Amino acid sequence: MHEGGSRTAPTLRCYVVIEIKAGRFKPDHLGQIGFYMKAVDRQFKQPHDAPTIGLLLCKSKNKVVAEYALHDHSKPIGIAQYQLTQCMPEELKTSLPSIEQIEKELKSRDA
Known part of the structure; x- marks a missing residue:
């Protein structure tokens, strides 16, 4: 522990696949994000990297359906709801780039 009771998390070297769904969670979404995670593992992941993590963000979810869908799933996948604001x-x-900064970066990559 650091001064003031705060703690720092260890560095986790892994890829995180995030998928956002405009509707409610459906069990077949796990197949889709699992496919994306496998693609990341095959294309980018190195032997020293931790397992790829999947994060499925849905407009709404039924907790019981989500728990049943994840029950026998072996990959690290989380399902969460989001709320628009x-x-x-x-x-x-202050921590995210502006739209202008993102556009500038994308244009420089295309050049």
Whole structure:
């Protein structure tokens, strides 16, 4: 523990696949994100990397359906709900790039 009771998390070297669904969670979404995770593993993952993590964000979910769908799943996948908001929290505004910065980076890659 550090001064003030705060702790730091160890560095986790892995890929994270995030998929956002506009509707409610359906069990077949796990097949799709599993496919993406396998593609990342085959294309990018190195032997020293930790297992790829999947994060499925859905507009809504039924907890029981999600638990049943994940029960025998061997890959590290999480299912969470998201909520839309009109304003971005200040701490995110300062840590995320602006739309202009993203566009500039994409244009420089195309050049």
